[in-house]
Amino acid sequence: MAINNPYAAYKNNSINTSTPGELTLMLYNGCLKFIQQAKNALNNENLQELNTSSQKAQAIISELMVTLDTSYPVSQNMLVLYEFVNSRLIDGNINKDAKMFEEATTIITEFRDTWKQVIQINRQKQYGDVNEI
Incomplete structure (x- = not known):
C-alpha cells in the first residue's frame, strides 16, 4: 500500500535508512x-494527555533500557539513570x-547532547580523512 502523505513517507524512509546511532x-x-x-498537559490540566504523553516517554525509556549493551561498564551506570x-x-x-x-528532562537532554557529539565525532573520523585527500 502506497503512503499518500509525503511527510509520512519521508519520516518512514529516514527511519529505515538511519544508522543505529541516529535511531x-x-x-x-x-x-x-x-x-x-x-x-x-499538566499545565493545562489535561490529565488524559498527561497520561498518554508520559506513557509514550516511558515506552521510549523502556526501549533504550532493553537495547542497552550491558557488556560495557558505562552501560550499568546508564541503566541506573534510565531506571x-x-x-x-x-x-x-x-x-x-x-x-x-x-x-527526567535534564538527564535525557544530557544523554541526547552527548550522543549527538559522539555521532559528530564518528562522522568526522569516518569522513574527515576523505576530505583531506
Whole structure:
C-alpha cells in the first residue's frame, strides 16, 4: 500500500535508512518531545494527555533500557539513570508533579547532547580523512 502523505513517507524512509546511532538520537528526541507534551498537559490540566504523553516517554525509556549493551561498564551506570528517569516519569504522572518531569528532562537532554557529539565525532573520523585527500 502506497503512503499518500509525503511527510509520512519521508519520516518512514529516514527511519529505515538511519544508522543505529541516529535511531538512538531519534529516541532521545522523541522522549524529550513526549516529556514536554506531558508538562504542557499538566499545565493545562489535561490529565488524559498527561497520561498518554508520559506513557509514550516511558515506552521510549523502556526501549533504550532493553537495547542497552550491558557488556560495557558505562552501560550499568546508564541503566541506573534510565531506571531513575522512568521512575520520575511514573511519579510525575501519578503525583501531577512538573518537577519530576524536569528531572527526567535534564538527564535525557544530557544523554541526547552527548550522543549527538559522539555521532559528530564518528562522522568526522569516518569522513574527515576523505576530505583531506
